[in-house]
Amino acid sequence: MPDVLFEPLSFRNLTVKNRVFRSNISGRFDNYDGTGTQTRINWELKFAEGGVGAIISSFVPVHPRGRIIPNYATVYDDDRIPFWRAVGEAVHRYDCRYIMQLSHGGRQRDVPDLQYAKGQSSTSKKDPLHGFECDRMTIGDIREVVAAFADGARRAREAGLDGVELHGANGYLITQFLSSAINDRTDEYGGSLENRARFVLEIVRAIRTKVGRDFHLQMKISATEHADALIFTKLEGPGNTVEESVQVCKWLVEAGVDAIHVSTGNSFPHPRNPAGADLDVQLLGHTYEQLASSGTNTFRNLLLFHNDLTGAIFRKAWLDAGVPANQIEGLSLSDAAQIKAAVSVPVICTGGFQTASVIRNAITSGQCDAVSMARTLVANNDLVKQFAAGRDRAERPCTYCNKCLVHVVEHPLGCYEVSRFDNNEAAMLEQVMSVYRPQPFA
């Protein structure tokens, strides 16, 4: 009997060879000005070689003011097209498709760059965790950003990529409009669900006008916001429910979206995304310094992470607001199933997947059509090949320790769980640094 994991998945304009997508995962691989590097190509090749059907890129800003940190490759200028063409061509050699995540950070940032100290958003409220300040967008600003998304899609298409994804999840600009917790506008972009969805639907229509119907377009959405997961965020309220997101997905599909990618949580990070079995607060105290000095909650947050007692309290609050470690794999499946039951397009689900039998069951039971994986593939780049060879789980699976996440603001992206390397720190760092090889001038 054919294995559903390795059955191709057909979207309206795209066919992917199997049901495992590399989920978006950002690392500071590129130049300060947002031009791309060989290091990013090396990174993506790890997963293409490892057998995934498609790679969904990390956060790619469509507008200079939408950047969340320096050193992420951008798509806001035509001069970026040749770099993305090189990424796509490299990945295609492994029969792997490449989907670019078109993104704008809004008020949620990590390290603001020199050009734009302040973000922009549906609101003028600062983000509750870091305290980054923002300007409420005018109608003119909204039009400019909608056009920037459409131009980003055009550039992705001109670069020969296989599609684009709207980053409508995890608290970034599109979430900031969709969210009943964040969006406090009183004009036609705020208030009712229909008004809050206007921004993203305008983006979808603008993309369709620019690139036509025959280019793959999907949307990543935080189906349930869980906006009040932490004490800092409680004031903003719980945010959108899955029922509201089902309605948004129906509108998105009517407007021309070809697939829905289901995530959770209305900030990044969020206790449920990426859901952790642990949080290394001591390490956070060191890597977080760069962020803290840019936001207005610097003192509170540094105190929180540099003191053993408050650190322990924060760790407990964070983990309690997530899910128990044994429920991390597939934690968004019930949301995905509700969306799948309501829309006619394929649904991709993200969150903790790393066991072949669990993924098979998610697909055959009709809860989703494919899964996307981030940390679990960082830990085992060749997991899909291992599944193909008959393994149900990697010998050394991802432990969901989230050290990769805590390191990434300051250090290269990779797996930092030394227990997975027989407690050999040098071997672990060798794996982390391998992304810098090869380089053109080496």
Ligand SMILES: Cc1cc2nc3c(=O)[nH]c(=O)nc-3n(C[C@H](O)[C@H](O)[C@H](O)COP(=O)(O)O)c2cc1C
């Ligand atoms: C270090 C790190 C960076 C991430 N960057 C992005 C991103 O750029 N865009 C995005 O949509 N999700 C991002 N995510 C979320 C993942 O795509 C994924 O949805 C989430 O981690 C759950 O999947 P996993 O359990 O397989 O890691 C990131 C996750 C991690 C750990």
Ligand code: SF4
């Ligand atoms: S550091 Fe490694 S084991 Fe820990 S969550 Fe990240 S990829 Fe998984």
